[in-house]
Amino acid sequence: MNDTKYDSNSLLRKGGTHIDSKMKNTLRTTETMAHTAPAEPLTAEARPIQQHQRRNPPIAGELAAIAQAQQGDGASFEILYNMHKRRVYSLCLRMLGNVAEAEDLTQEAFLQLHRKISTFRGDSAFSTWLHRMAVNVVLMHLRKKGLPLVSLEETLEPTQEDGPRKDFGTRDLALSGSIDRVTLERAVEELPPGYRMVFVLHDVEGYEHNEIAVMLGCSIGNSKSQLHKARMRLRSLLRQKADGRADA
Amino acid sequence: MTTKATDTPKECNEFQQELPNFFDTGEDQVEHPHLKTCENCSALVRDLEYIAAQAKLLLPIHDPSPAVWENIHSALLKKS
Ligand SMILES: [Zn+2]
Numbered sequence: 001m002n003d004t005k006y007d008s009n010s011l012l013r014k015g016g017t018h019i020d021s022k023m024k025n026t027l028r029t030t031e032t033m034a035h036t037a038p039a040e041p042l043t044a045e046a047r048p049i050q051q052h053q054r055r056n057p058p059i060a061g062e063l064a065a066i067a068q069a070q071q072g073d074g075a076s077f078e079i080l081y082n083m084h085k086r087r088v089y090s091l092c093l094r095m096l097g098n099v100a101e102a103e104d105l106t107q108e109a110f111l112q113l114h115r116k117i118s119t120f121r122g123d124s125a126f127s128t129w130l131h132r133m134a135v136n137v138v139l140m141h142l143r144k145k146g147l148p149l150v151s152l153e154e155t156l157e158p159t160q161e162d163g164p165r166k167d168f169g170t171r172d173l174a175l176s177g178s179i180d181r182v183t184l185e186r187a188v189e190e191l192p193p194g195y196r197m198v199f200v201l202h203d204v205e206g207y208e209h210n211e212i213a214v215m216l217g218c219s220i221g222n223s224k225s226q227l228h229k230a231r232m233r234l235r236s237l238l239r240q241k242a243d244g245r246a247d248a
Numbered sequence: 249m250t251t252k253a254t255d256t257p258k259e260c261n262e263f264q265q266e267l268p269n270f271f272d273t274g275e276d277q278v279e280h281p282h283l284k285t286c287e288n289c290s291a292l293v294r295d296l297e298y299i300a301a302q303a304k305l306l307l308p309i310h311d312p313s314p315a316v317w318e319n320i321h322s323a324l325l326k327k328s
Contacts, residue, residue, distance in 0.1 A: 074324065081317060089316070090308030106312050110320050175295040184302050185309075203303035228268035231296045238299070 056127035059083050066126055070118050077117075081110055084127065088134045094200045095138045097189055105141055109134040131205065139215060149216045150194050150226060175235065178242050187237040195230035202227050263289050271296070 062083060068076035088109055093102035112133055120129055142149060179187075188196060188204075197216065201207045202223070207215070209223045216223065263282040270278045278297070283290045 077324075078317070078321075081320065085316070086308045086311050089312040090310050093310050103312050103316050107316050107319050107323075111323055114320075114324060175298055179302065181302070181306060184299075185306060188303075188306075199303070203300050204306050206304070224268045224271075228271065228296075231299050234299050235292075235295050 056087070056125060056131070058125060058127070062126060066117070066120065070120070077114060080113075084130055085110075087127065088130065091131060091134055091200070091205065092138055094188065094204065095135070095197060097193070097196065101141070105134070105137050108141075109137045112137060135201070135205075135215060148194065149197060150218045150222060175238055175242070179238050183238065183241055184234075187234050187241065190237055191230055191233055195226060195233055198223055198226040199230035199234070203231075257286075260286060260289055264292070267293070267296075271300075 061079070065076045065079045065083070069080055085106065089102060089106045092105045092109070093099065096102050096105070109130075113130060116133070120126065139149060188199065191199060198212060201212050201215070202209065209220045209227075212218075212223045213220045218226075259282055263280065263286070267278070270280060278293045283293060
């Protein structure tokens with residue numbers, strides 16, 4: 001039974017995109033393009049800025065577009081879509097690992113944004129608010145499909161590679177510097193869905209364990225242990241890839 | 249391989265059991281006495297810190313197809 005669950009879970013990844021070498025160029029261009037717009041202060045707030053917010057700085061012109069979209073201006077809503085589509089879609093894609101589903105849910109997230117934008121008060125950064133909405137859309141979708149958000153067997157049956165390690169020597173110790181982003185991105189795609197979810201939310205998106213626990217309906221300890229296992233699995237995937245490259 | 253494939257030393261086991269909690273200082277930097285003496289666990293921690301640091305740099309690189317906006321647009325038109 002567990003196997004069935006696991007299989008349906010991993011089905012999600014079938015048909016997922018792979019970043020091939022073609023995209024390496026895109027990666028470079030988008031790196032310089034994305035979110036380099038000058039910061040426009042949203043609110044003069046004294047409270048510590050959450051990691052998520054730090055990684056999603058405000059975009060120039062966003063405030064004006066929000067205000068006009070709140071008044072029902074369609075062109076401004078389209079501007080907001082274009083400002084945020086890549087970020088929202090990438091989030092969906094990383095969580096789901098499937099292009100068709102990620103596009104459907106991107107669509108759903110923006111339709112929900114359209115319904116709710118008048119309720120945005122600027123208490124948090126717009127991107128934080130929107131991404132949270134997108135995460136919820138994805139989680140709702142997975143729940144509807146009856147997929148466990150935190151996979152039980154992944155929690156209960158640590159595989160050998162998740163356990164303590166002692167089987168490598170000092171000659172090949174450092175992973176540091178040996179992986180590029182494309183390799184990491186691909187390794188993330190290979191994570192089991194339960195691991196990937198927590199890894200994407202915590203390490204990529206910058207959510208805290210307490211936030212993730214609420215989102216996924218699990219304990220904080222569970223979120224921590226899933227993250228740790230995800231990183232351990234990534235380490236072993238990355239080592240394999242590094243070895244493969246060395247052998248080639 | 250410089251280490252023999254024997255059982256993991258007890259201290260390493262204990263350290264690695266607790267490792268998920270050591271990472272929760274907000275900085276993703278682990279400091280622990282065991283690391284001063286154990287090269288294996290130090291390497292493990294360095295790798296995990298490196299992975300966490302690299303993950304922060306994963307930028308959104310995928311764009312949705314134009315059909316996504318077309319669908320949104322037509323759904324909004326229908327509504328109004
Ligand atoms: Zn050790």
